[in-house]
Amino acid sequence: MDENIGAHIWLFDLLLQLIAQSSVRALRPLLKWIESIAAYRCFCTLILALTVKDGKKYTVYTGGSKSLTSSILCTQEAGIMKKTIITISREFGSGGRTIGHQVAEKLGYPYYDKELIKTVAEKTGFDPNYVEEYGEYSPGKSLLSLLSSYTGAHGAMGGMSVYDFLYVVQRKAILEVAEEGPCVIVGRCADYILKDRPDALHVFIHADESFKAERIVRLYGESEKKPEERLKEKDTKRSVNYKHFTDRTWGDCKNYDLSLNSGKLGIERCVELIVQLANED
DSSP states (O other), rough: OOOOHHHHHHHHHHHHHHHHOOOOOGGGGHHHHHHTTTTTHHTOOOOOEEEGGGGEEEEEEEOOOOHHHHHHHHEEEETTEOOOOOEEEEEESSOOHHHHHHHHHTOOOOOOOOOHHHHHHHOOOOOHHHHHHHTTOOOSSSSSHHTTTTOOOHHHHHOOHHHHHHHHHHHHHHHHHHHHHHEEEEEEEETHHHTTOOTTTEEEEEHHHHHHHHHHHHHHHHSSOOOOHHHHHHHHHHHHHHHHHSOOTTTTTTGGGEEEEHHHOOOOHHHHHHHHHHHHH
């Protein structure tokens, strides 16, 4: 046997023993170090099964498109992949953004919301405010919206409309952050974009109209429009946008792993339930 291959197998076997004896998250420094050495190329081709403490059966996957850290964290027990990527879809005013942020803090995961807007703005050259408004909402009836719906120059946006171009860039950004490891992502069709990842937990947050209306007035203040009108306008745009890019119905429980009523459960309880599911081995 080639000495280098033998060394790689020995090191990988040692890593598996460590996983069996301790918390995977505690091993991140070691995993990051292994990624930096040549042995990682050997690891990327392995699919191994092992039995760890308490007789639980896990399968450890590594693949060329994932970092080793992400791969090891994606453990499978009894056919259920550990959930290390959490997407939060939400109705306007339901507190989904707050819930996502608190979940990320409790789990110690990177949180992507405004951060995605900044990334997309940098890649497209668009103003962040423009990306925030048109990256998640369907075209409106304003002149600017109508102009944005026309296709761009082939050299600049490949002949795509501004909305399609933004979606393509956002999709790439979401896929990239998911590959980097555990994270919480809010909105922007992330549930659909990452639907084929067995390590993802897709959550939809909703609430009754009175709860949402009171919340948006408390957080964002009064406006010329009634709270109910603001809620309907925002969610209609999100729904149309989601349908356009996914061909699925926004808010349909079949598209999510978990649907929570924040009005009845409360923000804190929603956070607790998501964290509990994410922490299950």
